[in-house]
């Protein structure tokens with residue numbers, strides 16, 4: 001398998017402490033790779049190592065299957081922590097400054113500003129932009145030079161729900177055009193809507209999981225509270241032999257998928273079992289991660 005970003009046993013130590021510890025990242029072309037972790041987990045440091053902004057203590061970073069780093073890094077745009085904007089300049093002026101590093105036509109700059117929804121900010125200075133506007137300008141700057149990969153560090157941190165949606169839509173649009181993403185966040189739910197893969201980071205250590213695997217781990221179960229657990233079990237075994245369940249103190253926990261809970265309810269009631277409660281116990285995305293992160 002060819003990865004566009006791959007790290008092998010990547011480690012960064014500050015003093016004795018490994019803030020990135022033997023990390024192996026695997027990002028494929030087209031992925032939206034969500035890097036998730038609490039404050040201080042090592043997300044920014046990992047991104048800086050990938051971008052060549054920090055030097056590893058050991059291990060390696062392999063980009064685009066092993067191209068020379070100086071060539072491959074040109075194909076990566078990034079926004080690390082807050083964008084470093086020139087506050088007293090407009091969006092267009094900011095873009096032009098950063099475009100010096102990646103020669104771009106005026107038309108292209110205008111197209112990028114329109115794309116991130118800043119096409120009509122005119123003479124308004126970047127210092128007066130909302131947080132969301134600043135982030136979007138940061139993304140437009142990261143897009144200069146037509147990158148194949150965007151590495152965004154907490155692009156939705158501090159945004160209101162509308163701002164979050166705008167950034168998410170922008171990411172989805174760009175991904176549909178073939179751009180690969182690595183995005184860090186501690187707002188798990190927001191990455192949950194877009195990520196294809198995850199790297200869960202905790203105290204410098206990274207664990208990878210695909211969105212599919214995650215979904216399996218977040219599978220829901222059905223809880224049925226009855227007045228007669230034994231009789232309820234008999235009914236289930238006879239009429240729904242495909243279901244996996246446990247029973248304790250009259251409470252059934254059904255772990256397989258139940259397509260029609262009302263049918264199940266009818267069968268139980270029809271057999272004389274009193275059903276007090278029927279609830280879908282969903283292991284939420286956040287609960288899953290909190291379980292992992294707190295490990």
Ligand SMILES: Nc1ncnc2c1ncn2[C@@H]1O[C@H](COP(=O)(O)OP(=O)(O)OP(=O)(O)O)[C@@H](O)[C@H]1O
Pocket residue numbers: 014019037038039040041042043044045046186
């Ligand atoms: N230049 C540095 N010198 C010493 N320690 C550092 C340096 N940079 C980062 N660290 C430490 O490394 C650890 C990981 O920091 P990092 O910024 O990578 O975490 P993070 O996951 O991005 O956190 P946050 O969610 O707060 O942005 C922290 O404990 C931090 O204090």
Ligand SMILES: [Mg+2]
Pocket residue numbers: 043044045153
């Ligand atoms: Mg950080």
